[in-house]
Amino acid sequence: MSRMGSMELRQVRYFLALAEECHFGRAAARLHVAQPALSQQIKQLERELGTPLFHRSTRHVELTEAGRELTGYARTLLAEAERARVHMQELATGRAGRVSVGFIGTATYDVLPRVARTVRAQLPDITLELHGELLTPQLVDGLLSGGYDLAVFRSGTAAEGIDLTPLRTEKLVAVLPSHHPLAASAPLPLGALAGEPFVIHPAGPRSAMHDRILTACREAGFQPPSLVEVGETATLVVLVAAGHGVALVPESVQSLRLDGVTYVPLAEQETVDLVLGRRAPHSTAAAQQVAAVVEECVRE
Amino acid sequence: MSRMGSMELRQVRYFLALAEECHFGRAAARLHVAQPALSQQIKQLERELGTPLFHRSTRHVELTEAGRELTGYARTLLAEAERARVHMQELATGRAGRVSVGFIGTATYDVLPRVARTVRAQLPDITLELHGELLTPQLVDGLLSGGYDLAVFRSGTAAEGIDLTPLRTEKLVAVLPSHHPLAASAPLPLGALAGEPFVIHPAGPRSAMHDRILTACREAGFQPPSLVEVGETATLVVLVAAGHGVALVPESVQSLRLDGVTYVPLAEQETVDLVLGRRAPHSTAAAQQVAAVVEECVRE
DNA sequence: AGACATTCATAATGGCTCCTTATGAATACC
DNA sequence: GGTATTCATAAGGAGCCATTATGAATGTCT
Numbered sequence: 001m002s003r004m005g006s007m008e009l010r011q012v013r014y015f016l017a018l019a020e021e022c023h024f025g026r027a028a029a030r031l032h033v034a035q036p037a038l039s040q041q042i043k044q045l046e047r048e049l050g051t052p053l054f055h056r057s058t059r060h061v062e063l064t065e066a067g068r069e070l071t072g073y074a075r076t077l078l079a080e081a082e083r084a085r086v087h088m089q090e091l092a093t094g095r096a097g098r099v100s101v102g103f104i105g106t107a108t109y110d111v112l113p114r115v116a117r118t119v120r121a122q123l124p125d126i127t128l129e130l131h132g133e134l135l136t137p138q139l140v141d142g143l144l145s146g147g148y149d150l151a152v153f154r155s156g157t158a159a160e161g162i163d164l165t166p167l168r169t170e171k172l173v174a175v176l177p178s179h180h181p182l183a184a185s186a187p188l189p190l191g192a193l194a195g196e197p198f199v200i201h202p203a204g205p206r207s208a209m210h211d212r213i214l215t216a217c218r219e220a221g222f223q224p225p226s227l228v229e230v231g232e233t234a235t236l237v238v239l240v241a242a243g244h245g246v247a248l249v250p251e252s253v254q255s256l257r258l259d260g261v262t263y264v265p266l267a268e269q270e271t272v273d274l275v276l277g278r279r280a281p282h283s284t285a286a287a288q289q290v291a292a293v294v295e296e297c298v299r300e
Numbered sequence: 301m302s303r304m305g306s307m308e309l310r311q312v313r314y315f316l317a318l319a320e321e322c323h324f325g326r327a328a329a330r331l332h333v334a335q336p337a338l339s340q341q342i343k344q345l346e347r348e349l350g351t352p353l354f355h356r357s358t359r360h361v362e363l364t365e366a367g368r369e370l371t372g373y374a375r376t377l378l379a380e381a382e383r384a385r386v387h388m389q390e391l392a393t394g395r396a397g398r399v400s401v402g403f404i405g406t407a408t409y410d411v412l413p414r415v416a417r418t419v420r421a422q423l424p425d426i427t428l429e430l431h432g433e434l435l436t437p438q439l440v441d442g443l444l445s446g447g448y449d450l451a452v453f454r455s456g457t458a459a460e461g462i463d464l465t466p467l468r469t470e471k472l473v474a475v476l477p478s479h480h481p482l483a484a485s486a487p488l489p490l491g492a493l494a495g496e497p498f499v500i501h502p503a504g505p506r507s508a509m510h511d512r513i514l515t516a517c518r519e520a521g522f523q524p525p526s527l528v529e530v531g532e533t534a535t536l537v538v539l540v541a542a543g544h545g546v547a548l549v550p551e552s553v554q555s556l557r558l559d560g561v562t563y564v565p566l567a568e569q570e571t572v573d574l575v576l577g578r579r580a581p582h583s584t585a586a587a588q589q590v591a592a593v594v595e596e597c598v599r600e
Numbered sequence: 601a602g603a604c605a606t607t608c609a610t611a612a613t614g615g616c617t618c619c620t621t622a623t624g625a626a627t628a629c630c
Numbered sequence: 631g632g633t634a635t636t637c638a639t640a641a642g643g644a645g646c647c648a649t650t651a652t653g654a655a656t657g658t659c660t
Contacts, residue, residue: 005646007381008309024608037648039609049385051392051585058607058655065398065584066391073384077377081307084373085349091366092351098365284365285351305617324637337619339638358626358636 096125097286104153105233108132110252114297149287154208155273170250172270187267194222197245396425397586404453405533408432410552449587454508455573470550472570487567494522497545
């Protein structure tokens, strides 16, 4: 039983070279092989396809009809293989790919748009999936389950299997209704807000900000008399504008300008850290590139 | 220096099997190879492409993003290779291809349309190039130069490098203007046409009919007093209708019905042979198929 | 017409690739 | 924690593909 092989790309490459040169010697030279190698491979290809591809005499080499028809397929095959190779190389070097990035609420209005712009400019072949206004636990779960390749969130929630890179430390600022008596007094000692109702991110494992703010208040010697909990940072600011209370947010939220609210620096150095998380074991090359862009966007 | 190979179709086949099974053992079984062979080939493909294609643990095999992207290319490559293989096989067995057939004038109105119809019905993937109203020397040259794959013409012109197959022997019939006194007398002894002007195919090497007809006249004991030479058989009949003379044509020309002419059988058994010629050394498989159709069309 | 040069096919051999069996390590499951 | 499954690695053998050497055919030049 004569071991039946299938058509291989090497044979296609050989065939096309010979089809273009119509000369075994020159084609073989172009392929960097000796002439008999070419003769044998062409002969084998002809056996496999069941039809001669060239009329040959010692003085003349010419495509048969089948050979002419095959050149089209051959070119298609080699071009497709080359496209695949290039695309794979782009993915390997991270110049292309799909990267999903999640942002915590307070980074949505500041970091997210800058990342989107920079990636589009510097890594045009990367497709970004951006998700804003998320909560830290969602982001951590998403990283671990593969839903997100990268996540920007508040530090404190260390988890197994996630690489953390500190992005920046932000000062907290107070958010007051514009008509509030303290709206003009900067810097504002945190203690001045004692007795005010607070609008705050959700408690429990759902947000890192909640604990951070209550801790700051406790350190300033008071406890907010009432709390309104709200998930999205934008809604939080809107509630302050509507007079439902005051709030503490990272200074980057100041990008979110709204009529009726004033951001007031605190006298204290209360800070929260923003970190970039990526799946530790298998992080895509494209994700690494985008991670670099995120760090770059935050630094300046 | 690590011998750099290029991507091969075998690797693509292996990759796709594994991508679909997501299990080395099953995929290897499907490919009829042992599992380590598959592992090695996949690893080599990954080395060549510069990126992992699968996340693997001992308990889980899953495509990476690059792997997912590659499946598209892989399917395209294999499908194209398969299309090429099928098309080549069609060409090899003669079920597809392009065949150029030339017909001598007197076969144009009889054999040609039947061949066209039958090929279209029985060999739908064959593209026919049909040429009618040609002269024997043109056809022989065309066969030898490759301009025609097959030719239907009159016997007598044997040539080197052409396979001849007799198709049929046709009786000659007289063509007379309908008002001619002899138009009603059938069978007509050839000698009755003595003294009539003859419309005839061109002399010399350009047509086999010319000599055949003059020989017949000589055997009947006369020589036409005047000759009008005309290339196309249709024109010949038209000239007879116009009263320019009489003519002798193979009986198949009777398919060409024209007002003003009458075909009259001869008393003598004067015949001409119709043959099919094909290039002797390299005749396409498709041409063989068409040749069979031509013979079949003529026999009935 | 004959000698020559060119070119493709074939033969024989060697190296490399690929496949095989055997074995080890890791992970999920009981 | 033991066990079974599964993938990777190692080592060896078979086969494919390459090489060099040689022969046959054809076109060309003297």
